[in-house]
Amino acid sequence: MQIHPVLLCGGSGTRLWPLSRKSFPKQFSSLLGESSLFQASTNTLTGEGFAPPVIVTGSDFRFIVTEQLAEIGKVPAILIEPSARNTAPAILAAALVIAKTDPEALMLAAPSDHVIPDASRFRQTIQAAASTARDGDIVTFGIRPDRAETGFGWLEMSQTPGADFAPIPQPLARFVEKPDLATAQAMLAGGHHLWNAGIFLVSVKTLIAAFEKYQPAILAQTRAAVDQAAQDLGFTRLATEPWATLENISIDYAVMEKAPNISVVPYGGVWSDLGGWEAIWRESNPDGNGVVTSELATAIDCKDTLLRSETSGLEVVGIGLENIVVVAMSDAVLVAHKDRAQDVKKAVVALKAKGAIQAETFPRDHRPWGWFESLAVGNRFQVKRIIVHPGAALSLQSHHHRAEHWIVVQGTAKVTIDDQVKLVTENQSVYIPLGAVHRMENPGKLPMVLIEVQTGSYLGEDDIIRYEDVYARGQGAKG
Structure with a gap:
């Protein structure tokens, strides 16, 4: 029986500001090495014994997710949350989707922004818990602590693990909330506690039954969101109306701390949630x-x-x-x-209190066709660098308040302005008058780079009227 990984790909990672922000959180960044944390997590949970993962993310991140997955050759199922409702609804939605095709399936719920260097050892630890999960337990994974950490929750074991921290399941005694320093030091010295990694293995039928017992309202609303979901360019969009009424609650509070059938498996390898810059320093040798x-x-x-x-x-x-x-x-x-x-x-x-855009907005704005960044902003003008992927196209659009001047510096742009279509090559430029219906495409096989100069009374990204869009976005800045 294959294990179905479920990777949670939301969150803002504010403790790693300014590199991690609401518009581009830490899981998509290359904090340690060339791959992003999301790509590394996907690779860790890929291989023999694992089904293709299910990714749960928000609408704004859907194209970042697909782009980063394409870079590593992965094509998983992607669920789009209409809004953030914490981990309980997200994990339950994935379980309900998996159960539609395999009611007996095992699912592994995991964050997408953790660092686990020894992927082979971690996969072996997961496999060691499979029989316990099939027997009806919810199996959580505890990390061998090496310091009195106050930033994590802890897990109290019913038995002391062996010196090698062999992955042997045992009943969980209790969950421990994030402790103060003295409590953390006592737990570290006692040897009966592990860090709570927030990763667990469970059969979908066991998890659904737990929600039916402890959170029937969440189960009913999430099931409605799944049953009414719509397919959109390969994504599964959970239904907005039932999702909006869901309680914002973590899986720990919703189910884990109530259920009696919880087991824990120790993991003795290296792990980090990269929860702050001190952790980045520590993991960077x-x-x-x-x-x-x-x-x-x-x-x-x-x-x-x-x-x-x-x-x-x-x-x-x-x-x-x-x-x-x-x-x-x-x-x-x-x-x-x-x-x-x-x-x-x-x-x-x-x-945020002073209205600084740097609080949440990343300087490089990622779109399904590529990305752009502002190079200079002044009174009634803005200069951008725009990168368009091979074969990609911006929406057919117009603006109420600005005109644009495009200068191609690399590649070739196919430009539509009202009823005219022409190719603009390197060192050539084109002017788009205010109100003109226009589109930019990259017909080549290499990235296309251009400089855009905007002039006008308002230069916000929400001044876009879309008429056609191959990415099925709506109106507004990102759609």
């Missing part, structure tokens, strides 16, 4: 002085410090720093004491 630098960062006489530049051409230099995190992007710079890394989310709250 600091040098002998405890220093981590990116390619465009230089540390001089620093100690226990992380220096990262995320923008090409922007050098970051630290001198005499100790226990400091510096993360520089084109539109925002974070400087924090490493011991206060968990408080970065407070910066996001403060920025």
Whole structure:
């Protein structure tokens, strides 16, 4: 029997601001290595004994998900949540979808933003729990702790694990909420506790039965959202109306902490949820002085410090720093004491309160056809760099408040302006008057790059009227 992975791909990851933001959260970033966390998680849960994964994500991320999956050659099922309702409805929706074709299936629910370097060992740990899950238990996975961590929930075992942390299922004694430091130190010393990774294995019929017993309203509403779901360009869109009435609740509060049939399996390998910049520093192999630098960062006489530049051409230099995190992007710079890394989310709250777009908006805006970024913004003008994937096309659209001037710097653009269609090649330009119905396409086999100069009284992304769109987006900035 194959295990069906369910990867949860929502969340904003505010503790890793400015690299992780609401419009482009951490699971899509390449924080450690070339692959994104989402791609690495997908690869970890792929292979012998595993069915193609089910991805649960939001509408704004659906094309980022498909683009990153295409890069690693994966074509899973993708469920679109109409709005964020926490993990309980998301996981239940996936279980109901899987149960339609395999009522006896085992499903593995997991976040898509964790780091598990030893994929083989982790898959073996999951397989070791399969028989217990088939027998009707909900099996959660606990991580061997190596420090008194206060940022995680913990799991109390009924038996002390062996020295090798062999993946042997045992009854779970209880869940422990995020502890204070003294409690965490006592649990670490006692040897009967594990970190709660938020990953669990269960048969779909067991999970559905648990919701029927403990959360019948959530089950009824989620089932309605699944039964009324619509297919859209290969995505499954859960129905908006029943979904909107769902309670915003985690799977732990909804079911896990109520059910008596919970087992735990220890995992003794390396794991991290990358829940803050201190975790990024720790997982990035600091040098002998405890220093981590990116390619465009230089540390001089620093100690226990992380220096990262995320923008090409922007050098970051630290001198005499100790226990400091510096993360520089084109539109925002974070400087924090490493011991206060968990408080970065407070910066996001403060920025939102003052109306700063940097709080939630990533400087590079990803779209199904490619991406763009602003190079300069002033009174009545904006300059963008736009990248269009091979074979991709922007929607047929017009604007009420702006005109545009496009200069192709790489590749060839097929441009529609009202009833005229023409090719614009490198070093050529074209003008789109205010109100003109227009579209840009990349007919080539390489990415097309152009510079767009906008002029007008209003330059917001919501000044778009779409007439045709191959990506079936609605009106508005992203549709």
